[in-house]
Amino acid sequence: MPDSPTPARDLRFPDGFLWGAATAAHQIEGSPLADGAGPSIWTRFAHTPGMTLNGDTGDVACDHYGRWKQDVALMRELGLKAYRFSVSWSRIHPEGTGRVNQAGLDFYSRLVDELLANDIEPLLTLFHWDLPAALDDRGGWLNRDCADWFAEYGSTLYRALDGRVKKWATINEPWVVTDGGYLHGALAPGHRSRYEAPIAAHNLMRAHGAAVQAYRAEGRHEIGLVVNIEPKYPASDSAEDAAAVRRAHAYMNEQFLHPALLGHYPPELKEIFGDAWPDWPAEDFALIRQPLDFVGINYYTRSVTAAGDSYPLKTAVVRQPLGTYTETGWEVFPQGLTDLLLWFKDTYGDLPVYITENGAAFFDPAVADEGRVRDPLRIDYLRKHLTAIRDAIDAGVDIRGYMAWSLLDNLEWSLGYSKRFGIVHVNYGTQERTPKDSARWYSKVIASNGRTL
């Protein structure tokens, strides 16, 4: 008798697995100064000549501020169970603190009600990089008062929305904010200082802790932190490359999760920043380390890492000759997501995890005559990463949901509108939305809870 064929693997995801898609305010809303909103650092940065590709700004973006109702209808048509979005702080507090702009609150209140009316669960991110310009004028994340500013802003939203919003995240990707905005300067506010970066990073985490503390006083549901992490693999078995991996892993993957979940920094950060790494007050870690209900992990790629001359890590990322790369130059490596999730569980325990971002920019064709956008590479990317998540679940990682990045093609920060991550195509001239093949495929995945992967 031939061996029984390998049983087809049941790829079904756990009952109640939360399937959704993600966006961020500055990237889709447009109308940054409408209805009493104050400017953010991204409005200021994008209007500074030379800061963004082609001088692209968020003045119009996807006009979600005007088209939010049709966008929710589109989410409903696609069968999304959840929608991760961020709130523009300066719509709520135009000066960052103090005066509340009711029209700004009303926009998000209407959006949340429309989501709930369409059986879509809102996942709200307080801060997705668009700091009020008025607070940057007061030092921004370099000012220790930012913890109080952020807690005040969070409390304004908790009081207005908690109960309708039951899953909150404080900060999206503190690593990108500090590495891009304070160390290398490619992102707003465009600073380039190895002295400022650790201060901004530490204050972001103090602000995270203060916002969680404020939530425990005002809110009755769940709150977490969202980080971008990626596995670092040595380019060779040399001691130099092993040390480079250790530095790169500490700098990206542990710099924020360690203080938030363990109450201390990895020792490599002092090695990396040297005299630019302050001695932090012990009481800061009691503030930062607040019990969380979940962690959001944004996963895109891995880094094969060698010793090198990058600043300040002294590493190099080694391109893989046989690798597949996306339009943003990121290697497609789904196994890295499984490896990373197993590391997270081993390091931080059984805290629930949401994959709060995963997706890719590929060169998508224009909308074809029959109204289709063929994006097979994106379907392949998403399928492989969902399979990698399934592997991690089978290995015991408590993964509660998946938010595809992104619902819509949108403004890719300094790269402007040059990179399309959406499962829905946006014609920026007409603002027409066209679900890509990946959106249609994802709808079937959601409807079958992963069986049709």
Ligand SMILES: OC[C@@H]1[C@@H](O)[C@H](O)[C@@H](O)c2nc(CNc3ccccc3)cn21
């Ligand atoms: O780049 C795609 C998305 C971006 O549009 C989101 O706003 C942001 O949350 C986001 N984070 C990453 C993670 N990686 C990253 C690395 C270097 C610079 C910027 C992002 C990718 N993305």
